[in-house]
Amino acid sequence: MKTAQGVTVVENGQIVDGTGAAALPRGAVLIEDGRIKYVGPSAGLPLVPAQTQRIDARGGTILPGLVEAHFHPTYFNVAELQDLDIKYPVEYVTLLASVNARLALDCGYTSARSGGSLFNIDVWLKKAIDKDLVPGPRLASSGREICGAAGLMDWNPDFRKIGMEGLVLLVNGPDEARAAVRTLVKDGIEWVKTYPTGDAAAPDVNDHHTLCMTFEEMHAVVATAHNHGLKVTGHCRATAGIKNALRAGYDAIEHGTFMDDEALELLLARDVPVVPALYFELASMERGPEFGMSQRVVDGHRETLEGGAESARRILSAGGRLGMGGDYGFAWNPHGDYARELTFFVNYVGFSPLDTLKCATKTGAEIMGLGKEVGTLEVGKLADILVVDGDVVRDISMLERRERFIAVLQGGVIKAGQLAARFAAQPVG
Numbered sequence: 001m002k003t004a005q006g007v008t009v010v011e012n013g014q015i016v017d018g019t020g021a022a023a024l025p026r027g028a029v030l031i032e033d034g035r036i037k038y039v040g041p042s043a044g045l046p047l048v049p050a051q052t053q054r055i056d057a058r059g060g061t062i063l064p065g066l067v068e069a070h071f072h073p074t075y076f077n078v079a080e081l082q083d084l085d086i087k088y089p090v091e092y093v094t095l096l097a098s099v100n101a102r103l104a105l106d107c108g109y110t111s112a113r114s115g116g117s118l119f120n121i122d123v124w125l126k127k128a129i130d131k132d133l134v135p136g137p138r139l140a141s142s143g144r145e146i147c148g149a150a151g152l153m154d155w156n157p158d159f160r161k162i163g164m165e166g167l168v169l170l171v172n173g174p175d176e177a178r179a180a181v182r183t184l185v186k187d188g189i190e191w192v193k194t195y196p197t198g199d200a201a202a203p204d205v206n207d208h209h210t211l212c213m214t215f216e217e218m219h220a221v222v223a224t225a226h227n228h229g230l231k232v233t234g235h236c237r238a239t240a241g242i243k244n245a246l247r248a249g250y251d252a253i254e255h256g257t258f259m260d261d262e263a264l265e266l267l268l269a270r271d272v273p274v275v276p277a278l279y280f281e282l283a284s285m286e287r288g289p290e291f292g293m294s295q296r297v298v299d300g301h302r303e304t305l306e307g308g309a310e311s312a313r314r315i316l317s318a319g320g321r322l323g324m325g326g327d328y329g330f331a332w333n334p335h336g337d338y339a340r341e342l343t344f345f346v347n348y349v350g351f352s353p354l355d356t357l358k359c360a361t362k363t364g365a366e367i368m369g370l371g372k373e374v375g376t377l378e379v380g381k382l383a384d385i386l387v388v389d390g391d392v393v394r395d396i397s398m399l400e401r402r403e404r405f406i407a408v409l410q411g412g413v414i415k416a417g418q419l420a421a422r423f424a425a426q427p428v429g
């Protein structure tokens with residue numbers, strides 16, 4: 001991704017640097033050739049050349065670009081499981097994914113980590129974004145997910161004879177788990193996404209207390225992935241599944257819903273980050289029934305919500321790391337609503353706005369492996385910055401209102417917000 005050339009100053013706003021530190025009033029950020037050269041009080045701003053580009057934050061907030069840590073670029077208004085894989089052909093889903101990527105950037109998300117995608121779309125979407133062919137967040141890819149046969153993601157009945165091609169690699173035993181990871185290595189992915197447990201959303205027996213992979217399968221996944229330099233994460237609801245993942249050497253946990261003391265200890269021992277993706281549960285409870293969700297599933301989401309909120313609070317107060325991501329792309333939780341997760345964590349889970357913002361910036365970047373490049377406003381980092389006309393510490397829901405975004409910068413280039421010159425289509429060479 002190209003960075004800006006020349007000098008830009010972002011000024012006249014409070015600085016929220018993403019570290020969890022209190023906001024600094026009357027701050028400024030100096031950007032030179034796409035990287036942060038100074039961040040601090042306006043009064044201390046070094047002298048800048050006459051032709052410096054100036055961005056006026058209008059008394060609002062200057063913060064790091066947000067990181068969506070559980071992004072499904074290929075999900076689009078999913079109302080039932082089949083919509084995940086057989087609703088549209090892969091050609092159309094690829095186009096939809098690029099629309100979702102652009103939308104995420106418009107929403108202030110300058111980075112995103114895929115939580116799994118149809119076929120290998122996110123790998124190629126990432127390449128297109130990196131080459132500036134399409135606008136979107138800096139992406140970490142996952143490609144197809146791995147699940148035990150007959151587990152949560154193996155829902156197509158055998159009589160249909162279509163398997164789960166495109167969405168999930170189904171495995172029976174450690175040998176097949178190793179083979180699945182090797183397939184993904186060749187695909188060029190970065191994060192192996194697995195399904196150690198089921199989910200309240202399951203239409204069948206694979207609910208949130210069910211295990212969908214054995215420890216041996218998970219261990220084989222980790223050993224193979226780490227050998228090839230890939231990281232491993234997994235959809236973990238049930239307590240035993242969380243512990244299996246942590247003991248197998250997982251690098252992150254998605255959801256981490258039902259953590260007991262032992263699971264928390266295992267988590268903290270290796271400082272493994274968790275992405276709860278919790279607002280999805282409330283959205284499912286509130287809006288699921290309009291899409292035919294059964295009472296049993298709604299009740300399961302309620303149990304998941306309460307368990308997940310309690311676990312998130314325990315992880316934060318014990319000093320653990322959490323990323324903000326939301327499983328967006330369902331009919332009741334559509335793309336574009338990403339920042340609702342942040343509002344939800346403040347209003348429902350009880351996190352402070354500054355802790356929530358740290359999770360959504362610094363920790364998200366660390367999870368992606370980009371902690372040295374983005375995620376905080378610090379000298380030397382890439383200028384991925386969100387400039388908002390409003391006080392997001394006082395009212396975090398301001399981040400849901402794109403019309404209040406003055407500028408969304410990636411590497412110092414204004415990509416979205418009021419100041420963006422709309423992205424003109426580039427001819428593909």
Ligand SMILES: [Zn+2]
Pocket residue numbers: 070072115327
């Ligand atoms: Zn997901």
